[in-house]
Amino acid sequence: MEPTQGPRRRDGQGPDGRRDPARGRADPRDVRAWATHPVYVSPRGGPVRMPALPSRSKSEGSVPLENLTALANPVRHEANNLLAAISGTVDILLRTAATDRDHARASRLREATDRLEALLKAYLSLAHPPSAEDGIDGAQMLQLMRPLLVLTIGPGRVVEIEAEPGLPRLSASPAMLQAGILRLAREAAAAAPAGASLRVTLTRVQDGVALAVTSNPEGAGPAPLLLHPSGG
């Protein structure tokens, strides 16, 4: 961390006791300044004035979104700890259930916990997509994204995921592939008749692998994406 990014001492001096030249550049009228940058501290050490009722600007959204990304990993870690605590207890309940009713309750807990875990894993992966050093396993990526696909196509619709066996790993950017999958799902869902299920397919084509989202049984959908094999 640079010294100019560190906490301010209330005596108006930098952490090292010298007067900090960078402080003069901070503008307390800038709506974003106090959220991201060291802010002006009055020589008397009084509080920093926060701009009231800031006007909405397009770039204002970037600061909260930075926190959404920065906290995704700590949140995932903490959520995994809590889900593991729940799962461990549910395992005991499943093993020790004395009656059918006890077992049914434990099974309900099991199912809801597993679905919650898959949902959070999928959502938080948008902030930190899986690594793709050796190329992406397309089928695995679709399974990871399944809970978000279900949410994207709307309630009451079924998502079918079909990946041809033995597909090559893909050279795409994981983040962009995730975004592409969601865009195709949104477009297909918007055009599909109410109640239609959606098929998400990965199939081998001449130049690589085609990712398509089509309505079932109509077979209509946006143009498929062509994905390239990694290392090709």
Next chain:
Amino acid sequence: MEPTQGPRRRDGQGPDGRRDPARGRADPRDVRAWATHPVYVSPRGGPVRMPALPSRSKSEGSVPLENLTALANPVRHEANNLLAAISGTVDILLRTAATDRDHARASRLREATDRLEALLKAYLSLAHPPSAEDGIDGAQMLQLMRPLLVLTIGPGRVVEIEAEPGLPRLSASPAMLQAGILRLAREAAAAAPAGASLRVTLTRVQDGVALAVTSNPEGAGPAPLLLHPSGG
């Protein structure tokens, strides 16, 4: 939805059957084009070529982040449904526990579920901050943010939140207030001795309400933020 944003027919025509002039502008070489915009469809209706191994650019991150924001509400809704299913069953387990051991297990489930719920509520509120039409209840906002404050200051440290009673509602932008709280916590944590707890305080000052994060017992921390009363 504009027609140019809708799904493409594979015959290379727009949804209304006319040739779509906007399509000519899409550039398949643009790493972001296929993730957000209608992409070029060849006259033969073949798949759209996805750019391989795109170079990282600063703006590339915006597309996944848009999905992080767009899916926050559906994810919250679905997570709440699943947490409600878990909570309902845990309530039954607590009521019907026949032994101390059964009760201890149900209590563990209760605590982990409550903490998970608070964590997700706090995190997802970054994407869609609470409304502030009548001004922000600062104490409530700090409680909402508590799980993220705990993650921000790091393991093994305690967060104490203290809000003076009877504070006025605040006129700040909720998103910017959230970002400001997290920035203060990060700065205070970076400067605090290992093992120090952090105090997050809202106190009345001459011109409004001061938000401060200080280490305990040292009392050191970044310059507090001055928040204005709403309607003032």
